[in-house]
Amino acid sequence: MLKLLYFARLRENLGVAAEQIALPAGVVDVETLARHLRARGDAWARELAPGRPIRAAVNQSMAREETRIRDGDEVAFFPPVTGG
Amino acid sequence: MLKLLYFARLRENLGVAAEQIALPAGVVDVETLARHLRARGDAWARELAPGRPIRAAVNQSMAREETRIRDGDEVAFFPPVTGG
């Protein structure tokens, strides 16, 4: 299983804050997970489109496209942060 | 007249905090004033010796050796500052 979280504009536009999914076949890192989610179409394809300013965290640490994902991980997608 | 002020270690070692003197002949800037005061000998010669880390202010603005001095000015001598 993967725990997926979405924040801010992504949470609003995707209409979901959190979900649990089985680790999809072929998903090994952030990039392949994003590709898997884009395949859901509509808002997913738009919000996670390559080139959009999206950040990800794996197990609550900032991640890159090539950051590995394993069964049981918590992965979050969100826009660039704007705190402080 | 000149109003002369001495602060911190200088005030202590010279034994004077303030004095009024007539503008001495030949005194045109901080350097010639210091030379005039050194001629008093003893602590004056020691404390104002060339090469000692002494600072001066003319009319309450930081001054240099070549800063002009005119009748009526307020001139202060003191060690490098250590506030803050």
Place this chain on the structure above:
Amino acid sequence: MAIRVQTEDFDAGSELRRLRAGDRTIGAVASFVGLVRDLASAPVAEMVLEHYPGMTEKSLAAIVSEAQARWPLLGAAVIHRVGRLRAGEQIVWVGVASAHRKEAFAACEFIVDALKTRAPFWKKEYTPDGPRWVEARPADEQAARKWEGGDDESAQRS
């Protein structure tokens, strides 16, 4: 190290006192307060700060640890508010204590710069034209990058 993420306001004066309490070798305390700006050209009645519970605290603690590894600090603390905030309200407080001022200033600015790009907070402003998510500023990425690599001296001053 004290890290707090909270909806309530804070008192910078009390935080400063707490930061320096009990350590008389502290000679310098630098601190920062970030506020909700209200511009006539773009009035913001209020904003909501969303965050990522768990990761927020973790990332702030990592930033402060990094500052402590980089400079000889005698104390550091971060308070970041979340939830509904009105114009003029305090958003964030960062305080750093050290023996001398140079380290205190550098570490305090480093922490603020780092949390602007690495801590998971998102601002949504409510304006007369409706709500809008605040866009990340390229200047923030730039400010954070100036601390990367090199020795402390160049990191602080280049």
Place this chain on the structure above:
Amino acid sequence: MAIRVQTEDFDAGSELRRLRAGDRTIGAVASFVGLVRDLASAPVAEMVLEHYPGMTEKSLAAIVSEAQARWPLLGAAVIHRVGRLRAGEQIVWVGVASAHRKEAFAACEFIVDALKTRAPFWKKEYTPDGPRWVEARPADEQAARKWEGGDDESAQRS
């Protein structure tokens, strides 16, 4: 601009509130507190801060004006104590308000660096070995020089 030279202690929290009161375009406040350090290796029971009344206020005001000319500030204040101070007590407070943090940090550090070399204060420490005048630190001259010349960018960061 508020400049105060006083024997009494001050409350940094109240000063911060005063600095940002009434201007909602302020987004950032950087501030600094300098304290009397008490080191086990060189215990200082107390110190006396001597100053040059008249020139002190004038030089602090000139330093703050210089900061205001150099950065777009929305407020700046300095409080410096004089007279008898004990270990752990506050010596100086500098606060700077601006729209964004970069200017607030730069101006605050500039003011502290400048007053260390240009404001007429002298510290005399009373130690178990007797009284001694504190020597000026070459590091302070160096810190002040880094703000000299050049444009703001290089002045802030070089």
